Amino acid sequence: MDVFFRSVVGKLWMTIIALFALVLTIFSLLIVQSFDSFYSNRQTKNLQELAEGLSSGLSASENSEGALEMAATFGVVHHTGMIVLDERKNVMGKSEGKGLPDIPVNVLLESPELRVQDALAGKHPAPERLYLPVGTGDQKNPNTSVQIIAVAVPMEYSAGKQGSVVMYQAIEDFDDTVNEVRFLIFVVGVIAFVSTTVFAFFLSSRITIPLRQMKETAHRIAEGDFHAEIPIRTTDELGELAASFNTMATRLNQLVDALSKEKEQLAIVLRSMVDGVVMLDAEGKIALTNPPAERFLRDWKFQYSDEQVPLYDIYQQVVQTGQEVTEDIPLQGRIWTLVMVPVNDREQIRGAVAALRDMTQERKLDKMRNDFVANVSHELRTPLSMLQGYSEAIVDDIVATPEEHKELAQIIYDESVRMTKLVNELLSLARMEAGHVELFRETLELRPYMERIQRKFTNLARERDINLLLEMSTSHSTVNIDPDRMEQVLTNLIDNALRHTPSKGSVTIRARGDKTLLLEISDTGSGIPQEDLPFVFERFYKADKARTRGRVGGTGLGLAIAKNLVEAHGGTISVQSKVGEGTTFTIALSLHTKTNRSVERDDQDHSF
Template sequence: MIWRSVVGKLWLTILLLVSVVLFFLTVLLLQFFENFHVGEAENQMKQIALKVSDIVSSSNESKESLLTSSEIVDSHSARAVIIGNDSYWVSPNENNLPKLPKRFFEKDDTLSRAQTLKGNNYVVKQGDFPIKVNGVVSHSRMMVVGVPIKFSNGHHGAVYVFQSLDVIQDTTNNAKKLIYISAFIAIILTTFFAFFLSTRITAPLRSMREAALQVSQGKFDTEVPVLTKDEIGELGTTFNRMAGQLKQNLTALNQEKEQLSGILESMADGVMTFDREGQLLILNPPAKRFLHAWRYEDGEGPAPDQKIPEPVQALFHTAVTTEKKDVAEVSYQGRSWVIVMTPLYDQAVVRGAVAVLRDMTEERQLDQLRKGFIANVSHELRTPIAMLQGYSEAIVDDVAETAEDKKEMAKIIYDESQRMGRLVNELLDLARLEAGHFQLNQTEVELGDFFMKAVHKFKTLAKEENILLTLNGPEHPESTLTFDPDRIEQVITNLVDNAIRHTSKNGTVTVDVEENENGVVVKVHDTGSGIAQEDLPFVFERFYKADKARTRGKSGTGLGLAIARNIVEAHEGKIIVNSKMGEGTTFTFFLPRKMKKPATI
């Protein structure tokens, strides 16, 4: 509606303001004109009365003077009365006015004083006068003006001129009509002028309103046309400057938001932010994986992202309540998470909290491996050292009586020293491999002879354990491949030795060699007890043994698979393991035909 718009309000305000002013002005003008006409009538009747007094007093009350006086009074629709001590005269023409008797003037306190006045002084009285004519009382609204007169005989009297107030009222009414018409015309003109003015003033405001709507819709290039240099023009200029600044600020804000989003997406740590009520606002992919693991473990299923684990809720309430950072560690699906909850502030008021989740699984595993490494090395060295010390003391103390006993003890000492040497050498090899200080001696090797020699040396061991050892392939024995034969033979030795040691009697160990255009795939399969699923990711770690009883007393160091992985990866290959409990294990490694980088690691 127009009344709710600025145009309507401004129009109505101007119209009401002008109407109020015109109202008071009309009232004042009406009062002024009414008083003015009454005053004019009073002054006119005074002048008539003075003129009649002069005419009558100068002509000794002749008939001509009375006739002249009557004509003068009649021309102004009035009547005149001349009163002396013994005389009384009233103008003959009534002019719709009553004939006032002498006693009317003599009994009135105001009018009776006219005979005692001197000079141009006069008395006046107006109102509703009761007149009794023939026993009937009637009321007449009149104005009576009285002036003194001095007759030729020296007597004093008074001349009274009276006129109906209706005549004065008619003149006043005509003036009122003129004022009313003028006021009405002024209201009409004010209405059109106010509408024109309000429309003209608010046109730039309407343009700014449309521009503001477009800016609110994201169209920040919208500008308001500035046509004037007044306050509205300055407002339009300021609006255009504000829109430009707003565009710059939003662009910068979007860039910062995208940058922050990119940082959060690329972070390895999980991030979750909460508002004051604990509602989840932002989370990045690692945090989503954390929530997914928690839901899966607790059987929550695909719950909404707003639901969070109880430990996280407890951390949030502690951080918000105490306004201090809080730390906790939780485990879901075999992974360890350290959660650091820090309150967020809006100046001095806590407005929420941010949680940083770090996956500490690898750190915990590495810590366990470090401890295990120390324990394993200590264990592996303690046994041979203890045996070396014991048998050495036996020889020194002549416990061995015969030469055969001494020879047997010496052989045990030699075997244990060999075992310690192998352990130290393997540790050194592994350290050089992992440090990248190892040179591969690559040559072109014929595959048939190489794999035949590498596998054949285990025939005797397999026969002793009553295990069937089989080599399948390669399909083309004369084909060649470039690699370090000593190191690849070390890999095959570790894999086949492990397979034989972990396979029960009457079992089988199979070595399959397959060629393709990209390289060679070697599979070592056994029918042993297999490896548990939870142990598969760690079999290539140093000193890792899924089941200490699986070695069956054999002298494994726990470093063979770690060395094998590093050698294969040094050839830019890949090694994997597949296993099922009770069915057996298969180790598969791939050697490419061409290496992309120099053969130095």
């Protein structure tokens, strides 16, 4: 029942019934009031005229008794009671009309509203309604009240004596008429209630059917069916509403399509961007990333096992300041520049967008420009200075003995060999970077090849008390490479590992992988600082900043040449390192890759 009264049908029905009841009530009151005024005025006027006429007739009649009898007869015919009084209010004559209540004369004459005294004084008071008690003969309720209309008019009788005529009528005819009208109104109300209910349900059904269709269509649209439409069957306001609803649904469908296309375009743009993009929600959690940003987060998780920490800390700065924050983040040998800006929703920050750019290459180029001049000048200035100084000593006969002369000549020779080796490596590296690499590939057994390289460093590792291991976990037994060039690369990597691994440490040569052959050189040495990782394959890079000379010093070109030789094989070389935990160089060779790059074979020394 509550559902019915909350529905449109129930509300419409109750509204119509209430409105009709209000109109019917007001109409009933107006009808009753109109009847009351009409009957009251007419009866009052008739009674006044009748009393005045009888008074005039009685005053003009010479036969008082006959006139009184005639007046009594007249009153009976008109259902009117009459009392004739003399100047002392004594009853001279009396008649009661048919159907009049039994009213005691003294009760009627003593009523102050009748104003008998004014009539005896010659005045003509207006008729009045009187509520008088009358005897009913009922023992339980012996007295009751009756409503009459009465008037007292002056009357002259017998030589200037002033009397009065009192006439009264019952109002029962008016009450019967009002009761009849009320009954008719009740019947009309019942008929109107039934017809209004039928009409209300009929009208509401005509209204609610389109509304139900709109409700069902709205649910379909809410569930994602933006092609749903409402059938238009009328041309009234509901039809216009349905047409507007269909127009809204069509435009909403177009808007959703446009937003979907824009979202796809934005996703394509994000995927194709070189820079990383990360979107954070209001809590600082990652909501959206593109591939470069995913690589950044993967490297961060690898290094710190928590991908939220750097972005969350910077996000807190953005929330506190409300301004963009720029910060450089070194990560796994790369340098990322992060710019984070807040996303405002009116006056609140509902998230942030972070742009990540890999600045490694730019910083690398800057470092290369600065280091190349310094390294070349350093590598050449010292041997040239030594050549010049010792040559001057020989020329100026400062050397006293043949042994000293021979020693100075040996030093000059060693430094000239060192300069020749440096120049040859620079030329070789220049040819490699220019693409002039020719590889003499051979298909050879992988295990014997790796064991031979291990044996090459066994004695050196034993002298330094370092455990040199070889692990073979690949499914491929043969490999197609240039054995000399690849040995040159592995020799350099193993030699570096042995030089930077302390006593009791270990160096592991590992071959693994199925589709791609991975050759790894791992050590437990001092490791490479994070800020140096991006530059280890650059010219003149040295892990030891002191640039010490001798066997440990080197020229700083070995890893640069190794990188070029690996790339000439169609592979890649990478490094992972943590200070104090060791370093791992990984060479990835695709077993089916062919290359057209060439390097010219010569008889120069390729050791580095």
